[in-house]
Amino acid sequence: MFSKVLIANRGEIALRILRACRTLGIEAVVAYSEADRDSLPVQLADEAICIGPAEAKRSYLSVPAVISAAVVTGCEAIHPGYGFLSEDDTFAEVVRAHDLVFIGPPPDILERFASKAGTRQLLGDRGLPTIPGSHGMLRDDAHALEEAQRIGYPVLIKPSAGGGGKGMRMVRSPRELESAIKVARSEAKAAFGDDSLYLEKWLEDTRHVEVQVAVDRFGHGVHFGERDCSVQRRHQKILEESPTLALSTAARADLAERAVRAVVAAGYENVGTLEFLVDTEGNFYFIEINCRIQVEHPVTEMLTGVDLVTTQLRIAAGEPLGFTQADVVMRGHAIEFRINAEDAEHDFRPGAGVVERYLAPAGPGVRMDSHLYPGYEVPPYYDSLLGKLIVWGPDRETAIARSRVALDELLIEGLTTNVPIHRALLASEAFLEGKMTTNLLDRVGSSAFVAAAARSGA
Amino acid sequence: MSTSKGDRRPDAQRSPEERAADHAAVERLTTELLPSLVARLAATGLGEVELREEGWRLRVRRPASGINHGRRAGDRPGRPQPGHAGHGHAPGALESHRPIRGSAGSTNGSSPGHGEPSGFALESDADLPGGAVATSPAVGIFQPRNDLRPGLAVQAGEKLGVVDVLGISQEVVAPADGLVGAALVDAGHAVEYGQELMRIELTGVPSQGSDPA
Numbered sequence: 001m002f003s004k005v006l007i008a009n010r011g012e013i014a015l016r017i018l019r020a021c022r023t024l025g026i027e028a029v030v031a032y033s034e035a036d037r038d039s040l041p042v043q044l045a046d047e048a049i050c051i052g053p054a055e056a057k058r059s060y061l062s063v064p065a066v067i068s069a070a071v072v073t074g075c076e077a078i079h080p081g082y083g084f085l086s087e088d089d090t091f092a093e094v095v096r097a098h099d100l101v102f103i104g105p106p107p108d109i110l111e112r113f114a115s116k117a118g119t120r121q122l123l124g125d126r127g128l129p130t131i132p133g134s135h136g137m138l139r140d141d142a143h144a145l146e147e148a149q150r151i152g153y154p155v156l157i158k159p160s161a162g163g164g165g166k167g168m169r170m171v172r173s174p175r176e177l178e179s180a181i182k183v184a185r186s187e188a189k190a191a192f193g194d195d196s197l198y199l200e201k202w203l204e205d206t207r208h209v210e211v212q213v214a215v216d217r218f219g220h221g222v223h224f225g226e227r228d229c230s231v232q233r234r235h236q237k238i239l240e241e242s243p244t245l246a247l248s249t250a251a252r253a254d255l256a257e258r259a260v261r262a263v264v265a266a267g268y269e270n271v272g273t274l275e276f277l278v279d280t281e282g283n284f285y286f287i288e289i290n291c292r293i294q295v296e297h298p299v300t301e302m303l304t305g306v307d308l309v310t311t312q313l314r315i316a317a318g319e320p321l322g323f324t325q326a327d328v329v330m331r332g333h334a335i336e337f338r339i340n341a342e343d344a345e346h347d348f349r350p351g352a353g354v355v356e357r358y359l360a361p362a363g364p365g366v367r368m369d370s371h372l373y374p375g376y377e378v379p380p381y382y383d384s385l386l387g388k389l390i391v392w393g394p395d396r397e398t399a400i401a402r403s404r405v406a407l408d409e410l411l412i413e414g415l416t417t418n419v420p421i422h423r424a425l426l427a428s429e430a431f432l433e434g435k436m437t438t439n440l441l442d443r444v445g446s447s448a449f450v451a452a453a454a455r456s457g458a
Numbered sequence: 459m460s461t462s463k464g465d466r467r468p469d470a471q472r473s474p475e476e477r478a479a480d481h482a483a484v485e486r487l488t489t490e491l492l493p494s495l496v497a498r499l500a501a502t503g504l505g506e507v508e509l510r511e512e513g514w515r516l517r518v519r520r521p522a523s524g525i526n527h528g529r530r531a532g533d534r535p536g537r538p539q540p541g542h543a544g545h546g547h548a549p550g551a552l553e554s555h556r557p558i559r560g561s562a563g564s565t566n567g568s569s570p571g572h573g574e575p576s577g578f579a580l581e582s583d584a585d586l587p588g589g590a591v592a593t594s595p596a597v598g599i600f601q602p603r604n605d606l607r608p609g610l611a612v613q614a615g616e617k618l619g620v621v622d623v624l625g626i627s628q629e630v631v632a633p634a635d636g637l638v639g640a641a642l643v644d645a646g647h648a649v650e651y652g653q654e655l656m657r658i659e660l661t662g663v664p665s666q667g668s669d670p671a
Binding site: 049053059069072 | 596597598599623624626648649650651652653
């Protein structure tokens with residue numbers, strides 16, 4: 001095991017990694033920007049080193065600054081947390097070139113999973129269903145109709161050269177396809193100079209379900225079940241829970257087992273998450289892998305009792321996992337609420353400022369991962385995450401009841417937070433019945449959603 | 459710094475007028491009285507100064523050693539503490555290695571802008587009258603120029619040495635015209651971004667090159 005590790009991150013995750021290091025008897029050095037000088041992880045660190053100014057590009061995203069900090073403080077490894085440099089295979093490679101260990105998958109493995117399309121192919125070949133699409137580009141109208149028939153309507157017409165949703169068209173019938181395809185071709189030609197098109201199945205009202213896995217250097221992998229992250233606002237997760245209500249117990253087990261089998265076969269190493277879209281019929285489709293610790297990892301920790309961050313450290317140090325799938329027992333139900341500094345009444349504008357008062361909730365099954373303290377000034381330069389409230393109960397009803405109590409207890413004065421949207425969720429039929437889909441909040445409008453809940457007396 | 463009021467009640471129990479009055483009181487305590495308290499604290503060498511007024515209490519406390527702030531890269535045992543060695547200042551002024559450019563200007567927290575830390579910058583070497591401090595541009599190993607010795611005249615912007623960042627040198631430059639003063643970090647030691655490296659004693663008469671760059 002390492003004796004000294006550099007934490008190249010900030011906020012709640014820096015604190016989480018610091019705690020994991022302490023648990024393992026590892027000395028932790030926190031690398032920080034000038035804007036984070038007074039932050040809790042810096043205050044609690046065994047050592048702290050300023051690596052640059054507030055601007056992330058010159059501090060948390062600066063490869064030379066981070067590695068130099070690790071070298072001069074005598075660290076053996078760097079934990080990148082999430083975001084920033086956590087999935088940068090070039091960074092991981094430079095870390096290794098300086099005889100340091102990147103806590104995550106080794107650089108060659110990160111590189112293997114760097115491309116989304118490449119990863120879909122890689123894991124698709126190893127038994128994971130991916131979103132059905134046409135075989136190659138559409139040759140002509142007849143070919144398009146034939147492929148659409150095979151995939152099943154509705155389908156999405158996508159330009160090969162496009163990106164970011166540009167030039168995509170959804171069609172529900174052969175008649176619509178025939179007329180849309182001509183327009184799509186000329187649009188693609190005009191926009192990208194390339195009129196090649198392909199088809200993909202259009203999925204409506206999807207859920208986002210992800211599987212947590214860990215694989216050691218010896219190819220021994222386990223899964224820790226799934227998390228449902230369907231409560232999203234503009235593609236940002238705001239609440240996660242496990243188990244998902246979108247799949248039966250048998251389907252959940254099937255999904256998780258196939259996920260871990262595929263990543264082990266593809267040579268993955270360390271902790272990772274496979275993201276899937278689940279349609280209304282319960283079909284699941286692999287979309288991408290996250291080769292790092294995720295914000296919502298505590299949901300899984302509450303359910304399994306496994307510390308995922310110490311697991312990351314142990315795998316990176318070359319230790320065997322030390323337990324098997326049979327040892328992973330999932331109990332009860334857990335929900336995580338992301339507490340963000342944002343104003344629901346003003347289009348979720350992110351906020352910054354001084355935390356005047358702060359009281360974290362507690363009680364059975366309640367965990368608060370946060371770097372706040374009274375008097376702390378939230379800097380305006382980074383993301384708006386103030387912390388995560390994670391609540392466990394023996395069943396979903398108890399977890400929800402405990403969550404209401406905990407959210408009422410949580411006191412953050414001086415900043416506007418998104419707590420109202422969490423209260424609204426706990427009062428909404430869609431959430432209580434487990435019917436949240438990824439587009440629901442945006443379709444209703446998040447502000448309208450909060451207002452509706454307030455009117456109904458939540 | 460802390461302010462407190464004897465009859466503290468939750469916000470909800472106070473009227474908007476009471477709240478406005480409280481905000482005004484806090485504003486006055488912090489903008490008008492705090493700077494002089496900080497100055498008094500520094501002048502007396504006391505650990506704490508407290509002022510009571512109309513049910514309000516304002517307390518300014520010097521950070522105690524080892525509490526409430528992280529140890530720094532240079533603080534390993536057996537090493538002089540960069541930025542503090544030999545100057546007899548209370549340790550812990552977190553602002554003391556804030557990159558400070560330019561001359562002996564503001565010596566207390568009376569600048570009207572927000573975000574000015576609560577006056578402890580007073581303890582910073584850079585704020586001593588007649589001095590400026592060259593700071594580190596990056597995390598790495600400090601190597602001063604070979605020919606530097608106390609009393610040598612340097613100009614603002616002149617290279618004083620380098621910080622080696624993984625084999626790539628970043629220049630340390632003089633923040634003002636003046637004479638080389640005390641070295642705050644020894645050659646070959648690890649430094650962090652913004653760390654104070656070397657004092658520059660100002661020669662008094664501002665020369666043409668004294669633009670605080």
